[in-house]
Amino acid sequence: MAQSRAEWMAPEMGDLSLVQERLGAMGVDRAPHLHRTVTEAGALQETAFFRDREAFDNLRDVLLPQLIAANAAHRRLRVWCAAVSTGQEAYSVAMLLREHFAELAEWDVQIVATDLSGQAVEYAQRGRYRRAEMNRGLPARMLVKYFVRDGEEWEVSPRLRALCEFRDGDVCVPMVHERPFDLVLMRNVMLFLPAQNRSAALASVHRQIAPEGVLLLGHAEQAEDSSSLFQAEYVRGCCFYRPVAKG
Protein backbone atom coordinates (compact mmCIF):
# COMPACT_ATOMS: atom_id res chain seq x y z
CA MET A 1 0.00 0.00 0.00
CA ALA A 2 2.61 2.46 1.11
CA GLN A 3 4.76 1.47 -1.84
CA SER A 4 2.05 2.07 -4.40
CA ARG A 5 1.30 5.45 -2.82
CA ALA A 6 4.96 6.32 -3.04
CA GLU A 7 5.13 5.21 -6.67
CA TRP A 8 2.12 7.37 -7.37
CA MET A 9 3.76 10.36 -5.67
CA ALA A 10 7.24 10.07 -7.12
CA PRO A 11 6.72 11.12 -10.73
CA GLU A 12 4.66 14.13 -9.77
CA MET A 13 6.78 15.52 -7.02
CA GLY A 14 10.21 15.76 -8.56
CA ASP A 15 11.75 17.01 -5.33
CA LEU A 16 13.05 13.86 -3.68
CA SER A 17 13.56 15.42 -0.28
CA LEU A 18 9.86 16.20 -0.28
CA VAL A 19 9.06 12.62 -1.23
CA GLN A 20 11.26 11.33 1.59
CA GLU A 21 9.53 13.68 4.01
CA ARG A 22 6.13 12.41 2.95
CA LEU A 23 7.31 8.84 3.37
CA GLY A 24 8.42 9.70 6.89
CA ALA A 25 5.00 11.18 7.59
CA MET A 26 3.43 7.95 6.32
CA GLY A 27 5.47 6.04 8.90
CA VAL A 28 7.50 4.15 6.34
CA ASP A 29 10.90 5.68 7.04
CA ARG A 30 12.29 2.26 7.95
CA ALA A 31 11.55 0.66 4.60
CA PRO A 32 14.78 0.90 2.61
CA HIS A 33 13.32 -0.91 -0.39
CA LEU A 34 10.60 1.71 -0.59
CA HIS A 35 13.04 4.60 -0.42
CA ARG A 36 15.02 2.91 -3.16
CA THR A 37 11.93 2.64 -5.33
CA VAL A 38 11.13 6.30 -4.79
CA THR A 39 14.67 7.43 -5.44
CA GLU A 40 14.92 5.29 -8.55
CA ALA A 41 11.59 6.60 -9.82
CA GLY A 42 12.68 10.19 -9.37
CA ALA A 43 16.35 9.94 -10.29
CA LEU A 44 17.37 11.86 -13.38
CA GLN A 45 19.25 9.96 -16.03
CA GLU A 46 20.68 12.99 -17.79
CA THR A 47 24.21 12.16 -18.84
CA ALA A 48 26.61 12.54 -21.75
CA PHE A 49 30.09 11.52 -22.78
CA PHE A 50 32.73 13.78 -21.20
CA ARG A 51 30.02 15.77 -19.44
CA ASP A 52 31.62 18.90 -17.98
CA ARG A 53 34.73 19.02 -20.12
CA GLU A 54 36.66 21.12 -17.61
CA ALA A 55 36.47 18.30 -15.07
CA PHE A 56 37.86 15.82 -17.60
CA ASP A 57 40.59 18.28 -18.62
CA ASN A 58 41.63 18.56 -14.97
CA LEU A 59 41.59 14.79 -14.58
CA ARG A 60 43.80 14.40 -17.65
CA ASP A 61 46.25 17.19 -16.90
CA VAL A 62 46.55 17.19 -13.11
CA LEU A 63 44.65 14.65 -11.02
CA LEU A 64 45.30 11.42 -12.92
CA PRO A 65 49.04 12.10 -13.30
CA GLN A 66 49.19 12.64 -9.52
CA LEU A 67 47.22 9.45 -8.79
CA ILE A 68 49.31 7.43 -11.23
CA ALA A 69 52.53 8.67 -9.63
CA ALA A 70 51.16 7.83 -6.16
CA ASN A 71 50.23 4.29 -7.24
CA ALA A 72 53.32 3.52 -9.33
CA ALA A 73 54.75 1.11 -6.75
CA HIS A 74 51.88 -1.37 -6.88
CA ARG A 75 50.68 -0.46 -10.41
CA ARG A 76 47.02 -0.53 -9.55
CA LEU A 77 44.35 2.13 -10.15
CA ARG A 78 40.74 1.81 -9.04
CA VAL A 79 38.02 4.23 -10.08
CA TRP A 80 34.44 4.37 -8.86
CA CYS A 81 31.79 6.14 -10.93
CA ALA A 82 28.88 6.45 -8.51
CA ALA A 83 25.37 6.88 -9.93
CA VAL A 84 26.71 6.37 -13.43
CA SER A 85 23.30 6.25 -15.11
CA THR A 86 23.60 4.73 -18.60
CA GLY A 87 27.37 4.42 -18.49
CA GLN A 88 28.73 7.31 -20.55
CA GLU A 89 30.81 8.66 -17.66
CA ALA A 90 32.54 5.33 -17.03
CA TYR A 91 33.33 4.85 -20.71
CA SER A 92 34.59 8.47 -20.87
CA VAL A 93 37.02 7.76 -18.02
CA ALA A 94 38.08 4.56 -19.82
CA MET A 95 38.74 6.55 -23.03
CA LEU A 96 40.72 9.14 -21.09
CA LEU A 97 42.91 6.42 -19.55
CA ARG A 98 43.44 4.56 -22.84
CA GLU A 99 44.09 7.74 -24.79
CA HIS A 100 46.47 9.63 -22.51
CA PHE A 101 48.10 7.15 -20.13
CA ALA A 102 49.72 4.44 -22.21
CA GLU A 103 51.77 3.36 -19.18
CA LEU A 104 48.59 1.94 -17.63
CA ALA A 105 48.51 -0.86 -20.22
CA GLU A 106 50.57 -2.96 -17.81
CA TRP A 107 48.62 -1.92 -14.72
CA ASP A 108 45.67 -3.44 -12.93
CA VAL A 109 43.02 -0.83 -13.80
CA GLN A 110 39.40 -1.18 -12.86
CA ILE A 111 36.48 1.22 -13.23
CA VAL A 112 33.59 0.15 -11.03
CA ALA A 113 30.39 1.92 -12.06
CA THR A 114 27.23 1.72 -9.99
CA ASP A 115 23.70 2.98 -10.25
CA LEU A 116 20.55 2.54 -8.24
CA SER A 117 18.56 1.78 -11.37
CA GLY A 118 18.86 -1.81 -12.56
CA GLN A 119 17.63 -0.69 -15.98
CA ALA A 120 20.38 1.92 -16.26
CA VAL A 121 23.02 -0.63 -15.23
CA GLU A 122 21.75 -3.07 -17.83
CA TYR A 123 21.86 -0.34 -20.49
CA ALA A 124 25.40 0.62 -19.49
CA GLN A 125 26.51 -3.01 -19.58
CA ARG A 126 25.18 -3.40 -23.12
CA GLY A 127 27.44 -0.53 -24.14
CA ARG A 128 25.34 0.32 -27.17
CA TYR A 129 24.37 3.91 -27.87
CA ARG A 130 22.07 5.63 -30.32
CA ARG A 131 22.74 8.60 -32.58
CA ALA A 132 21.38 11.20 -30.13
CA GLU A 133 23.69 9.86 -27.41
CA MET A 134 26.71 9.72 -29.74
CA ASN A 135 26.12 13.38 -30.64
CA ARG A 136 26.51 14.42 -26.98
CA GLY A 137 30.04 15.26 -25.92
CA LEU A 138 31.91 12.53 -27.79
CA PRO A 139 34.74 13.84 -30.00
CA ALA A 140 34.54 12.39 -33.52
CA ARG A 141 38.10 11.11 -33.18
CA MET A 142 37.08 9.04 -30.13
CA LEU A 143 33.96 7.76 -31.86
CA VAL A 144 35.99 6.33 -34.71
CA LYS A 145 38.60 4.86 -32.39
CA TYR A 146 36.49 3.33 -29.63
CA PHE A 147 33.08 2.54 -31.12
CA VAL A 148 31.91 0.12 -33.79
CA ARG A 149 28.83 0.93 -35.86
CA ASP A 150 26.19 -1.78 -35.79
CA GLY A 151 22.95 -0.86 -37.56
CA GLU A 152 21.46 2.21 -35.91
CA GLU A 153 23.68 1.90 -32.84
CA TRP A 154 27.33 2.13 -31.92
CA GLU A 155 28.92 -0.46 -29.67
CA VAL A 156 31.71 0.25 -27.20
CA SER A 157 34.93 -1.50 -28.21
CA PRO A 158 36.10 -4.47 -26.13
CA ARG A 159 39.20 -2.57 -24.96
CA LEU A 160 37.03 0.02 -23.21
CA ARG A 161 34.54 -2.51 -21.94
CA ALA A 162 37.37 -4.56 -20.40
CA LEU A 163 38.10 -1.70 -17.99
CA CYS A 164 34.52 -1.22 -16.79
CA GLU A 165 32.39 -3.23 -14.43
CA PHE A 166 28.78 -2.14 -13.93
CA ARG A 167 26.77 -3.05 -10.84
CA ASP A 168 23.55 -2.15 -9.07
CA GLY A 169 24.44 0.01 -6.11
CA ASP A 170 23.26 2.75 -3.79
CA VAL A 171 25.81 5.52 -3.22
CA CYS A 172 24.76 5.64 0.45
CA VAL A 173 25.59 1.99 1.09
CA PRO A 174 29.28 0.96 0.99
CA MET A 175 30.12 -1.97 -1.25
CA VAL A 176 31.38 -5.05 0.54
CA HIS A 177 34.88 -6.49 0.26
CA GLU A 178 36.14 -3.73 -2.00
CA ARG A 179 39.68 -2.44 -2.24
CA PRO A 180 39.81 1.33 -1.70
CA PHE A 181 39.16 3.54 -4.71
CA ASP A 182 41.81 6.00 -5.86
CA LEU A 183 39.35 8.17 -7.76
CA VAL A 184 35.65 8.58 -7.06
CA LEU A 185 33.33 10.46 -9.41
CA MET A 186 30.00 11.22 -7.77
CA ARG A 187 28.84 14.03 -9.99
CA ASN A 188 25.39 15.57 -10.08
CA VAL A 189 24.13 13.14 -7.45
CA MET A 190 24.10 15.25 -4.28
CA LEU A 191 21.82 17.80 -5.96
CA PHE A 192 19.04 15.25 -5.94
CA LEU A 193 19.51 13.79 -2.46
CA PRO A 194 17.87 15.01 0.76
CA ALA A 195 20.29 16.31 3.41
CA GLN A 196 20.57 13.09 5.43
CA ASN A 197 21.28 11.07 2.30
CA ARG A 198 23.95 13.56 1.19
CA SER A 199 25.76 12.96 4.47
CA ALA A 200 25.30 9.19 4.13
CA ALA A 201 26.65 9.27 0.56
CA LEU A 202 29.75 11.23 1.58
CA ALA A 203 30.30 8.94 4.59
CA SER A 204 30.02 5.95 2.25
CA VAL A 205 32.58 7.44 -0.15
CA HIS A 206 34.89 8.30 2.75
CA ARG A 207 34.86 4.67 3.91
CA GLN A 208 35.74 3.43 0.43
CA ILE A 209 38.26 5.98 -0.82
CA ALA A 210 42.02 5.46 -0.55
CA PRO A 211 43.87 7.78 1.89
CA GLU A 212 45.46 9.67 -1.04
CA GLY A 213 42.34 9.35 -3.18
CA VAL A 214 40.40 12.07 -4.96
CA LEU A 215 36.66 12.72 -4.98
CA LEU A 216 35.04 14.74 -7.76
CA LEU A 217 31.54 16.14 -7.35
CA GLY A 218 29.48 18.00 -9.96
CA HIS A 219 30.47 21.63 -10.54
CA ALA A 220 27.28 22.81 -8.77
CA GLU A 221 27.82 20.59 -5.71
CA GLN A 222 29.83 21.07 -2.52
CA ALA A 223 30.62 18.77 0.37
CA GLU A 224 30.14 21.64 2.80
CA ASP A 225 28.26 19.61 5.43
CA SER A 226 30.98 16.93 5.52
CA SER A 227 34.06 19.01 6.22
CA SER A 228 35.11 16.48 8.88
CA LEU A 229 35.39 13.86 6.12
CA PHE A 230 36.69 15.75 3.11
CA GLN A 231 38.94 18.69 2.50
CA ALA A 232 38.49 20.84 -0.58
CA GLU A 233 41.40 21.53 -2.93
CA TYR A 234 41.41 23.44 -6.19
CA VAL A 235 42.83 22.87 -9.67
CA ARG A 236 42.51 25.75 -12.13
CA GLY A 237 39.55 27.08 -10.15
CA CYS A 238 37.74 23.70 -10.03
CA CYS A 239 37.08 22.03 -6.71
CA PHE A 240 37.94 18.44 -5.80
CA TYR A 241 38.15 16.66 -2.45
CA ARG A 242 40.69 14.63 -0.51
CA PRO A 243 39.62 12.47 2.42
CA VAL A 244 40.49 13.68 5.90
CA ALA A 245 42.53 10.94 7.61
CA LYS A 246 40.29 8.25 9.02
CA GLY A 247 40.31 8.23 12.81
Added chain:
Amino acid sequence: MRAMIVDDSRFMRTHLRQLLERIGVNCEEAGDGAAALAALRGHAEGFDFMLLDVNMPKMNGLECVKTLREAGLHPPMKVMMVTTESDNTCIDSALQYGADEFLMKPFTAESLREKLAMMGLQA
Protein backbone atom coordinates in the same frame (compact mmCIF):
# COMPACT_ATOMS: atom_id res chain seq x y z
CA MET B 1 31.58 35.05 -34.53
CA ARG B 2 31.04 34.35 -38.21
CA ALA B 3 29.97 31.06 -39.75
CA MET B 4 29.58 29.63 -43.23
CA ILE B 5 26.71 27.15 -43.55
CA VAL B 6 27.07 24.77 -46.50
CA ASP B 7 24.13 22.49 -47.25
CA ASP B 8 22.07 21.79 -50.36
CA SER B 9 18.88 21.82 -48.31
CA ARG B 10 17.45 25.32 -47.95
CA PHE B 11 15.46 24.06 -44.95
CA MET B 12 18.60 22.87 -43.18
CA ARG B 13 20.51 26.08 -43.95
CA THR B 14 17.66 28.13 -42.48
CA HIS B 15 17.42 25.84 -39.45
CA LEU B 16 21.15 26.11 -38.72
CA ARG B 17 21.10 29.87 -39.29
CA GLN B 18 18.23 30.24 -36.81
CA LEU B 19 20.07 28.21 -34.16
CA LEU B 20 23.34 30.08 -34.66
CA GLU B 21 21.87 33.58 -34.85
CA ARG B 22 20.15 32.91 -31.54
CA ILE B 23 23.58 32.56 -29.95
CA GLY B 24 24.97 35.62 -31.69
CA VAL B 25 26.70 34.08 -34.71
CA ASN B 26 26.58 35.90 -38.06
CA CYS B 27 26.01 33.47 -40.93
CA GLU B 28 26.52 33.21 -44.66
CA GLU B 29 25.23 30.32 -46.73
CA ALA B 30 26.27 28.21 -49.71
CA GLY B 31 24.34 25.40 -51.42
CA ASP B 32 27.29 23.14 -52.31
CA GLY B 33 31.02 22.69 -51.80
CA ALA B 34 32.04 24.57 -54.98
CA ALA B 35 29.95 27.61 -54.05
CA ALA B 36 31.43 27.52 -50.54
CA LEU B 37 35.00 27.50 -51.88
CA ALA B 38 34.22 30.38 -54.25
CA ALA B 39 32.75 32.36 -51.36
CA LEU B 40 35.78 31.63 -49.18
CA ARG B 41 38.20 32.73 -51.91
CA GLY B 42 36.39 36.02 -52.27
CA HIS B 43 36.09 36.67 -48.59
CA ALA B 44 38.89 38.64 -46.99
CA GLU B 45 37.79 38.39 -43.36
CA GLY B 46 37.10 34.68 -43.35
CA PHE B 47 34.95 32.75 -40.92
CA ASP B 48 35.42 31.30 -37.46
CA PHE B 49 33.80 28.03 -38.48
CA MET B 50 32.07 26.21 -41.28
CA LEU B 51 29.19 23.74 -40.94
CA LEU B 52 29.48 21.41 -43.91
CA ASP B 53 27.06 18.80 -45.23
CA VAL B 54 28.52 15.73 -46.95
CA ASN B 55 26.08 14.75 -49.69
CA MET B 56 25.69 17.73 -52.03
CA PRO B 57 25.65 18.25 -55.83
CA LYS B 58 28.67 19.68 -57.75
CA MET B 59 31.12 19.17 -54.91
CA ASN B 60 30.43 17.08 -51.81
CA GLY B 61 31.53 18.02 -48.31
CA LEU B 62 34.47 15.62 -48.16
CA GLU B 63 35.97 17.03 -51.38
CA CYS B 64 35.27 20.52 -50.14
CA VAL B 65 37.10 20.15 -46.82
CA LYS B 66 39.99 18.34 -48.52
CA THR B 67 40.33 21.10 -51.12
CA LEU B 68 40.10 23.99 -48.71
CA ARG B 69 42.65 22.47 -46.34
CA GLU B 70 45.06 21.62 -49.18
CA ALA B 71 44.67 25.15 -50.57
CA GLY B 72 45.24 26.64 -47.12
CA LEU B 73 42.08 28.73 -47.31
CA HIS B 74 41.49 30.47 -43.97
CA PRO B 75 43.54 27.91 -41.98
CA PRO B 76 42.24 28.85 -38.50
CA MET B 77 38.64 28.22 -39.59
CA LYS B 78 37.14 25.18 -37.83
CA VAL B 79 35.14 22.79 -39.98
CA MET B 80 32.37 20.61 -38.62
CA MET B 81 30.60 18.12 -40.84
CA VAL B 82 26.83 18.16 -40.24
CA THR B 83 25.31 15.26 -42.08
CA THR B 84 23.02 12.24 -42.10
CA GLU B 85 26.09 10.17 -43.06
CA SER B 86 27.23 8.30 -40.01
CA ASP B 87 29.48 5.45 -41.10
CA ASN B 88 32.73 5.38 -39.19
CA THR B 89 34.52 5.33 -42.56
CA CYS B 90 32.95 8.64 -43.57
CA ILE B 91 33.73 10.23 -40.19
CA ASP B 92 37.30 8.98 -40.39
CA SER B 93 37.74 10.32 -43.95
CA ALA B 94 36.40 13.73 -42.92
CA LEU B 95 38.90 13.89 -40.06
CA GLN B 96 41.75 12.77 -42.34
CA TYR B 97 40.86 15.50 -44.85
CA GLY B 98 40.98 18.15 -42.14
CA ALA B 99 37.54 18.39 -40.56
CA ASP B 100 37.60 19.16 -36.83
CA GLU B 101 34.31 17.64 -35.72
CA PHE B 102 31.30 15.69 -36.89
CA LEU B 103 27.64 16.13 -35.95
CA MET B 104 25.07 13.62 -37.12
CA LYS B 105 21.63 14.73 -38.30
CA PRO B 106 19.15 14.91 -36.70
CA PHE B 107 20.69 16.88 -33.86
CA THR B 108 19.51 19.13 -31.05
CA ALA B 109 20.42 22.77 -30.44
CA GLU B 110 22.20 21.57 -27.31
CA SER B 111 24.37 19.04 -29.14
CA LEU B 112 25.25 21.71 -31.75
CA ARG B 113 26.34 24.10 -28.98
CA GLU B 114 28.31 21.33 -27.25
CA LYS B 115 30.14 20.45 -30.44
CA LEU B 116 31.01 24.10 -31.06
CA ALA B 117 32.36 24.33 -27.50
CA MET B 118 34.42 21.18 -28.11
CA MET B 119 36.10 23.03 -30.99
CA GLY B 120 36.87 25.94 -28.67
CA LEU B 121 34.06 28.09 -30.07
CA GLN B 122 32.03 29.65 -27.27
CA ALA B 123 29.28 31.83 -28.66
